[in-house]
Amino acid sequence: MLIKSKNKSALLESQVTDEAIYKDRRKVLKQLGFVGASALVAGSMPKIAWAESPSAFKTKALNFKKSQYSDIPDKLTPEKKVISHNNFYEFGAKKDQPAELAQNFKVDPWQLKITGEVDKPFTLDYNELFSRFAIEERIYRLRCVEAWSMVIPWLGFRLADVIKKAQPNSKAKYVAFKTLHDPEQMPGQSNRYLGGGIKYPYVEGLRIDEAMNDLTLLSVGLYGKTLPAQNGAPIRLVTPWKYGFKSIKSIVEIKLVERMPKTTWNKLAPNEYGFYANVNPEVDHPRWSQASERRITSGGLFARNRIETQMFNGYGEEVADLYKGMNLGKHY
Amino acid sequence: MRNFVKILLLKTIIHFAAFIPAVVMYYLAIVDQLGSDPVEEIIHFTGISALNILLITLLVSPVAKYFKQGWLINVRRLLGLYAFFYACLHMLNFLFFELQFDFSLFIGEVIDRPYITIGMLAYAIILLLAVTSWSKIRKKMGKKWQALHNYNYLLVSLVCIHFYWSVKSEIIEPSIYFIMLFILLYQRKDKFKRWFKR
Numbered sequence: 333m334l335i336k337s338k339n340k341s342a343l344l345e346s347q348v349t350d351e352a353i354y355k356d357r358r359k360v361l362k363q364l365g366f367v368g369a370s371a372l373v374a375g376s377m378p379k380i381a382w383a384e385s386p387s388a389f390k391t392k393a394l395n396f397k398k399s400q401y402s403d404i405p406d407k408l409t410p411e412k413k414v415i416s417h418n419n420f421y422e423f424g425a426k427k428d429q430p431a432e433l434a435q436n437f438k439v440d441p442w443q444l445k446i447t448g449e450v451d452k453p454f455t456l457d458y459n460e461l462f463s464r465f466a467i468e469e470r471i472y473r474l475r476c477v478e479a480w481s482m483v484i485p486w487l488g489f490r491l492a493d494v495i496k497k498a499q500p501n502s503k504a505k506y507v508a509f510k511t512l513h514d515p516e517q518m519p520g521q522s523n524r525y526l527g528g529g530i531k532y533p534y535v536e537g538l539r540i541d542e543a544m545n546d547l548t549l550l551s552v553g554l555y556g557k558t559l560p561a562q563n564g565a566p567i568r569l570v571t572p573w574k575y576g577f578k579s580i581k582s583i584v585e586i587k588l589v590e591r592m593p594k595t596t597w598n599k600l601a602p603n604e605y606g607f608y609a610n611v612n613p614e615v616d617h618p619r620w621s622q623a624s625e626r627r628i629t630s631g632g633l634f635a636r637n638r639i640e641t642q643m644f645n646g647y648g649e650e651v652a653d654l655y656k657g658m659n660l661g662k663h664y
Numbered sequence: 665m666r667n668f669v670k671i672l673l674l675k676t677i678i679h680f681a682a683f684i685p686a687v688v689m690y691y692l693a694i695v696d697q698l699g700s701d702p703v704e705e706i707i708h709f710t711g712i713s714a715l716n717i718l719l720i721t722l723l724v725s726p727v728a729k730y731f732k733q734g735w736l737i738n739v740r741r742l743l744g745l746y747a748f749f750y751a752c753l754h755m756l757n758f759l760f761f762e763l764q765f766d767f768s769l770f771i772g773e774v775i776d777r778p779y780i781t782i783g784m785l786a787y788a789i790i791l792l793l794a795v796t797s798w799s800k801i802r803k804k805m806g807k808k809w810q811a812l813h814n815y816n817y818l819l820v821s822l823v824c825i826h827f828y829w830s831v832k833s834e835i836i837e838p839s840i841y842f843i844m845l846f847i848l849l850y851q852r853k854d855k856f857k858r859w860f861k862r
Contacts (some may be wrong), residue, residue: 378725379731396833409838413700413701416699416700417699417700421833424833425832425833427699427700427704428699428700428703428736429742478832482706524836525836528832528833528834529833529834529835529836530833573717600833601833618777619777619779619829619830620773620777621769621772621773621776623769624766624769626701626703628700628764630696631696632693632694632695632696632697632698632702633690633693633694633696633698633702633703633706633761634694634761635696636764637764637765638763638766
């Protein structure tokens with residue numbers, strides 16, 4: 333007997349809207365002046381056009397090889413969502429603003445300096461970001477401190493390989509990162525309203541052993557292509573066991589230092605954002621519980637996607653040793 | 665134009681402007697066309713809408729006085745009820761879509777998070793105001809009705825604080841709401857003075 337079982341989440345043919353009708357529907361809504369009418373109620377009309385905005389920022393395909401992290405059971409967050417839901421205050425504090433306001437961002441030429449307590453400081457220019465180190469794919473869970481998460485196929489190389497090349501000296505205890513400071517290109521840096529009132533340039537930091545961990549990635553791409561501007565082009569940090577705000581974007585400087593460096597969110601609200609920012613379901617943020625999270629996948633309002641948050645975002649096997657003997661309730 | 669025609673017309677406009685956006689936004693959210701995180705989007709939309717309508721409700725009596733258009737007072741209850749409507753949606757969205765029916769987490773969050781605590785307090789007040797909005801109940805309550813409905817000022821203030829405490833670092837948008845709140849309450853300064861004299 334042939335038993336056919338259907339995947340519950342699969343769409344039926346009848347549920348799929350024809351593209352022409354779909355686009356037409358948007359046009360009709362706009363023509364109805366709906367945008368204006370609802371502005372009365374909500375103040376601003378959210379992204380009715382989020383899926384159809386043209387992108388001026390060009391990405392290109394990258395050569396990469398798969399890694400041991402290419403095969404994880406979690407379902408990927410759709411690319412469309414990864415590139416339209418961003419915290420990148422340099423391009424606006426609202427989630428949809430970076431995708432809109434970063435489109436004319438210039439990343440070529442670019443210079444990334446590796447400097448500080450190293451014997452062989454060096455600089456990578458734009459092309460070298462993609463050619464000096466072999467690029468591999470790492471599919472990581474990204475857990476935002478705001479209690480939502482995504483699963484993203486990053487492309488990049490280990491930060492450890494970059495640091496080793498610079499030959500750190502014995503004083504190198506921490507690694508400090510800096511985002512580009514260019515108020516002309518980054519409207520959030522010149523406009524307090526857009527930039528959410530944080531101090532620029534954005535800075536972040538890791539302890540040297542965290543930076544050298546196998547998981548710590550410098551990413552230059554996602555979904556097979558170079559990074560979109562709103563995701564931190566041309567190069568960003570990815571530390572999957574830490575909250576997303578640690579993953580500094582559009583990096584121009586990696587500096588090996590002796591003392592614990594300042595970090596942007598820690599300066600702004602030290603009681604809410606610690607230096608370590610390790611994902612920890614037991615330590616709540618003052619304004620929300622960290623015990624669970626909403627996984628952003630496909631599916632609308634009724635998608636049942638609330639899951640329990642795992643210690644170190646599920647990467648404890650790889651990183652728990654780094655924090656042996658530390659009180660993680662205090663060093664959050 | 666006779667007053668009852670004007671009232672009817674304005675009420676019709678209010679129904680259209682307040683109800684249809686909710687229908688369209690929920691439709692977009694359900695079919696996953698409301699940005700990347702429809703849950704966050706719909707929570708924010710309903711919350712800000714409730715606050716906006718509350719402020720419009722506070723605007724009615726100063727405007728009616730200033731332009732000598734007493735009939736305007738007749739739309740105040742409808743506006744207040746729409747604010748209640750959006751407040752209900754806002755709270756239910758948080759419970760159903762953000763927390764996905766985790767009632768124990770809901771209660772925990774209400775207790776642990778000051779911004780949610782005062783949000784719920786504000787909700788309790790608007791609930792009381794809404795259920796006592798029937799003309800019959802109003803008549804029955806007599807003087808007590810006005811005393812109860814004066815809590816509206818506390819309600820709007822709590823909602824503004826709730827919004828301010830809920831944002832991460834942005835203070836400009838909440839500040840604009842505080843300024844509007846201040847202006848609207850300032851219109852009633854004589855009333856407040858009278859309360860404190862007694």
